[in-house]
Structure formats: C-alpha cells, structure tokens
Amino acid sequence: MSDILHRIATRTTSADGVYExxxxxxxxxxxxxxxxxxxxGIGDVIEFRFPPGGFSLKVLELVPGELVRWEVVxxxxxxxxxxxxxxxxxxxxxxxxxxxxxxxxxxxxxMYHCSTKWASxxxxxxxxxxxxxxxxxxxxxxISDWH
Amino acid sequence: MSDILHRIATRTTSADGVYExxxxxxxxxxxxxxxxxxxxGIGDVIEFRFPPGGFSLKVLELVPGELVRWEVVxxxxxxxxxxxxxxxxxxxxxxxxxxxxxxxxxxxxxMYHCSTKWASxxxxxxxxxxxxxxxxxxxxxxISDWH
Numbered sequence: 001m002s003d004i005l006h007r008i009a010t011r012t013t014s015a016d017g018v019y020e021x022x023x024x025x026x027x028x029x030x031x032x033x034x035x036x037x038x039x040x041g042i043g044d045v046i047e048f049r050f051p052p053g054g055f056s057l058k059v060l061e062l063v064p065g066e067l068v069r070w071e072v073v074x075x076x077x078x079x080x081x082x083x084x085x086x087x088x089x090x091x092x093x094x095x096x097x098x099x100x101x102x103x104x105x106x107x108x109x110x111m112y113h114c115s116t117k118w119a120s121x122x123x124x125x126x127x128x129x130x131x132x133x134x135x136x137x138x139x140x141x142x143i144s145d146w147h
Numbered sequence: 148m149s150d151i152l153h154r155i156a157t158r159t160t161s162a163d164g165v166y167e168x169x170x171x172x173x174x175x176x177x178x179x180x181x182x183x184x185x186x187x188g189i190g191d192v193i194e195f196r197f198p199p200g201g202f203s204l205k206v207l208e209l210v211p212g213e214l215v216r217w218e219v220v221x222x223x224x225x226x227x228x229x230x231x232x233x234x235x236x237x238x239x240x241x242x243x244x245x246x247x248x249x250x251x252x253x254x255x256x257x258m259y260h261c262s263t264k265w266a267s268x269x270x271x272x273x274x275x276x277x278x279x280x281x282x283x284x285x286x287x288x289x290i291s292d293w294h
Contacts, residue, residue, distance in 0.1 A: 002150070006266075007259035009291035094292040098259055112154035112245055119153075119266030123290065143270065144156035145241040 004101040004115045008122045009094040010129045015065040017129045018095050022068045022086055031125040031134035045073060050137045052147070055079055065090075078110055095129075097122070113146050151248040151262045155269045156241040157276045162212040164276045165242050169215045169233055178272040178281035192220060197284045199294070202226055212237075225257055242276075244269070260293050 010018055021027035028046065029036040035049040042062055048055045055075035060083070062068055068086040072079045087098040099122060104111050120141045128134030135141060157165055168174035175193065176183040182196040189209055195202045202222035207230070209215055215233040219226045234245040246269060251258050267288045275281030282288060 002152075003254070004262075005149075005151075005254055005259040006263040007256060007291060007293075008263055009293070091292060096292070098256065107150070107152055109154060109245065112152040115151075115262070116153040116155055116266045116269060119263045120270070122263060123267070123288070126290070141270070143273070144154060145238060145243070146154075146156070 001102075002104040002107040002111060004099075004104070004111065004118055006099040006119055006122055007097065008099075008126050009091070009096045010126050011093060012095045012129055013090075013093060015088040015090050015095045018088055018097060018125070019065050019068070021125055021129055023062060027128075029136060031128040031136050032121055033137040034139075035137070046070075057084065076110070078104060078106075078108060097125070113144065116143050148249075149251040149254040149258060151246075151251070151258065151265055153246040153266055153269055154244065155246075155273050156238070156243045157273050158240060159242045159276055160237075160240060162235040162237050162242045165235055165244060165272070166212050166215070168272055168276055170209060174275075176283060178275040178283050179268055180284040181286075182284070193217075204231065223257070225251060225253075225255060244272070260291065263290050 021031060023040050025036055025040060033048050033050050036046065038044060038046040040046055040059060042059050045056050045058050056073050057070040058073045060069040060071050066088055070084040072082050074080065082101060082103040085100040089096045099118065101118060120143060124134040124136060168178060170187050172183055172187060180195050180197050183193065185191060185193040187193055187206060189206050192203050192205050203220050204217040205220045207216040207218050213235055217231040219229050229248060229250040232247040236243045248265060267290060271281040271283060
C-alpha cells in the first residue's frame with residue numbers, strides 16, 4: 001500500500017473556512033473542480049468531474065472544524081476503494097491541514113502525478129480560503145502532459 | 148518506510164535542460180535555493196541552505212538525460228540516510244520527470260510538509276526550464292506556517 005501525504009496551513013483564525021470549503025458544493029467547486037455536484041452529508045456521494053473524467057466520493061465522517069473523510073466509490077481503477085482524510089487543527093493564526101490519500105495498491109506513475117496534482121489543488125484551497133479565489137478545474141495549474 | 152513521489156513534465160524537446168538544472172550549481176540555485184554550493188560530480192557533496200537550515204546531498208549516480216540520484220548526508224534527522232531519485236524521460240514535446248524521495252523511517256508531520264514543498268519546488272524547476280525563471284528559496288512559495 002502507498003499513500004499520498006501533504007500539509008498546508010491557511011492564514012485564518014478559525015478552521016471554519018477550510019471546513020466549509022471541504023463540506024459544501026460551492027466550497028469544493030471553488031478549489032477542486034467547478035463541475036462538482038451531489039450532496040455533502042455523511043453517507044452522501046459527491047461527484048467531481050474534470051475534462052478527462054472524474055471521481056465520485058462517499059462522505060464517511062464529518063467532525064466540524066476537525067475532520068473530513070471520504071471513500072472513492074467511482075473513478076479510475078487505481079482510485080476506487082482508496083480513502084481521503086482531511087485533518088484540521090487551529091494553531092494560532094493558522095489553520096493546519098493534514099491531507100492523506102490512503103490505500104493505493106501500487107505506486108504507479110499515475111500516483112506520482114496525483115501526488116503533485118493534489119499539492120497544487122491544496123494551494124488552490126489555501127488561496128480560496130485566504131483570498132476568496134481558488135484555481136479549480138478547468139482553471140487549474142497545468143503540471144505536465146497529463147494536465 | 149514511507150516515500151514521497153511526484154511527477155511533472157516540462158514542455159521541452161530534450162531532457163538536457165532539466166538534467167542541467169539538476170546537475171549544475173547554477174541550475175540548482177535557479178529553482179531550489181539560491182544558497183547552493185559545492186561540487187556536482189559523482190561522489191561530491193552539494194550543500195543546499197535555507198533560512199531555517201539546510202541539507203547536504205551526496206551525488207550517487209548520474210546518467211546524462213536520464214537519471215540523477217542523491218543521498219542525504221547532513222540535515223534534519225528525518226532526512227539523513229534518505230535518497231532522492233530523479234528519473235527523466237523524453238516523451239514527444241515533453242520531458243517527464245519522476246521524482247522519488249525514498250526511505251523516510253516514519254510518516255511524520257514534517258514529511259507531509261516536505262511532500263507539498265517538493266511539489267512546489269518541482270513547479271519552480273518546470274518554470275525555470277520553460278521560462279528561464281524559477282522560484283528558489285528565499286523567493287519560494289509559502290505553503291504554511293512552516294514556510
């Protein structure tokens with residue numbers, strides 16, 4: 001099993017802004033992909049779509065201001081069954097975000113790509129929360145020939 | 148053991164530019180940290196310094212246009228003994244860069260941070276090779292309270 005791990009922090013005095021950006025359709029559409037639909041409660045499925053395809057994620061756990069957990073229920077074969085965890089912690093003037101995409105069966109080249117791409121989306125999330133403007137797909141940063 | 152994996156591609160018709168940016172002091176100073184000193188041949192040690200500290204890396208292997216391998220010989224405890232691999236492959240109009248920072252003993256929070264920070268430096272490398280201008284320390288992208 002291989003994992004993708006990241007850490008960012010937003011300059012915000014409470015974790016509410018990050019939590020909202022992870023748990024509402026408008027928030028998610030503001031940093032990951034504009035084409036986000038579905039419902040965001042526990043047990044609901046959120047559909048994230050991109051020009052080349054997309055992912056559907058089931059919400060497993062929600063702890064306001066602290067934790068968001070998703071399971072991938074549809075998408076590329078390598079993604080299905082993996083889980084995504086967001087752990088939030090307020091530290092002074094910063095909201096620290098620990099990100100985990102766990103359970104990749106093999107460290108395939110697509111995982112290398114997703115690791116870098118997640119980092120760029122995390123910086124989009126940081127920008128959204130700090131400035132009101134993120135860089136969601138299709139306005140995301142192009143990192144390679146795979147977009 | 149835990150690993151950091153990333154993939155980017157530069158829009159370049161040969162891998163020479165990326166290879167040069169990884170194997171010369173001027174190249175390395177153009178995307179990672181301006182405070183880069185030392186020698187860059189096999190067996191040499193390159194010193195990378197940042198405002199809060201730095202790393203010294205020994206060059207293990209060099210295959211022009213294909214591979215660069217380093218071992219961390221000095222720096223934060225979690226880094227010492229880990230290895231960094233750069234695998235380059237030309238694919239049409241793109242040079243694909245597979246990056247591996249292998250052998251972290253534990254997936255500590257500092258590793259989460261370094262994973263995201265590496266992604267941002269890889270985008271700095273891409274920018275340097277494509278446009279001539281990167282974002283090396285101290286002009287690097289601030290991703291968190293840990294810089």
